[in-house]
Amino acid sequence: MITENLKDVEARVCAACERSGRKREDVTLIAVSKTKPVEMLEEAYAYGCRYFGENKVQELDEKYDIMPKDIQWQMIGHLQRNKVKYIIDKAELIHSVDSIRLAETIDKEAAKKGIVVNVLLEVNMAKEDTKFGLMPEEVMDFIHEIVRFQHIKVQGLMTIAPFVENPEENRIHFANLRKLSVDIAKEKVDNVSMSILSMGMTNDFEVAIEEGATMVRIGTAIFGERNYAHQI
Numbered sequence: 001m002i003t004e005n006l007k008d009v010e011a012r013v014c015a016a017c018e019r020s021g022r023k024r025e026d027v028t029l030i031a032v033s034k035t036k037p038v039e040m041l042e043e044a045y046a047y048g049c050r051y052f053g054e055n056k057v058q059e060l061d062e063k064y065d066i067m068p069k070d071i072q073w074q075m076i077g078h079l080q081r082n083k084v085k086y087i088i089d090k091a092e093l094i095h096s097v098d099s100i101r102l103a104e105t106i107d108k109e110a111a112k113k114g115i116v117v118n119v120l121l122e123v124n125m126a127k128e129d130t131k132f133g134l135m136p137e138e139v140m141d142f143i144h145e146i147v148r149f150q151h152i153k154v155q156g157l158m159t160i161a162p163f164v165e166n167p168e169e170n171r172i173h174f175a176n177l178r179k180l181s182v183d184i185a186k187e188k189v190d191n192v193s194m195s196i197l198s199m200g201m202t203n204d205f206e207v208a209i210e211e212g213a214t215m216v217r218i219g220t221a222i223f224g225e226r227n228y229a230h231q232i
């Protein structure tokens with residue numbers, strides 16, 4: 001089932017790339033495996049997936065120990081500061097930095113390990129009360145503040161678009177995130193890259209690719225619906 005789903009998702013990713021004149025290799029597919037048992041991850045791994053997304057520290061930690069070491073783990077969920085230390089050297093990229101306090105903790109823990117941690121800034125493009133993330137207008141100032149942390153490397157921006165019936169409704173948010181990243185790139189801030197745009201999920205990834213996503217985070221279309229009883 002997962003292999004079939006992955007073939008289907010892959011075809012849709014390719015088609016969206018083609019429609020928008022982009023190269024398939026410019027879009028990274030992240031298999032969002034939160035709540036799913038390792039057998040399912042193994043099937044996706046056998047298909048060729050090497051990027052897996054998790055939103056809970058403990059779950060990422062457990063799966064990290066079990067799964068092969070060439071996986072690039074993606075921390076996509078809201079991160080509590082007291083848990084940063086458990087994943088600091090396990091997540092290849094943290095997608096959800098949205099406060100200076102969190103950045104400070106990441107920097108401190110990274111310094112202890114002598115590493116530089118790749119992060120994205122999470123932006124709440126639709127300004128939903130229920131979502132984490134910086135407001136779009138706060139991002140530029142935030143960039144200028146975060147550069148002081150020597151053990152953090154900003155690689156781009158991430159957004160979680162609203163849940164909508166018609167994915168076209170989210171096109172504006174994806175386009176605006178891209179515009180924001182272009183504006184930031186123009187500032188040429190030292191040590192800040194805007195090469196990654198993490199946007200698009202099961203319901204709207206095709207629109208996100210058309211608007212410039214370089215990473216899409218896809219769970220349901222690969223692994224099926226989630227129920228939230230934690231399993232491993």
Ligand SMILES: *Cc1c(COP(=O)(O)O)cnc(C)c1O
Nearest residue numbers: 032055076201202217218219220
């Ligand atoms: C769960 C989750 C996804 C995947 O959502 P689907 O709709 O199942 O594809 C993507 N991004 C984040 C941040 C998530 O928490």
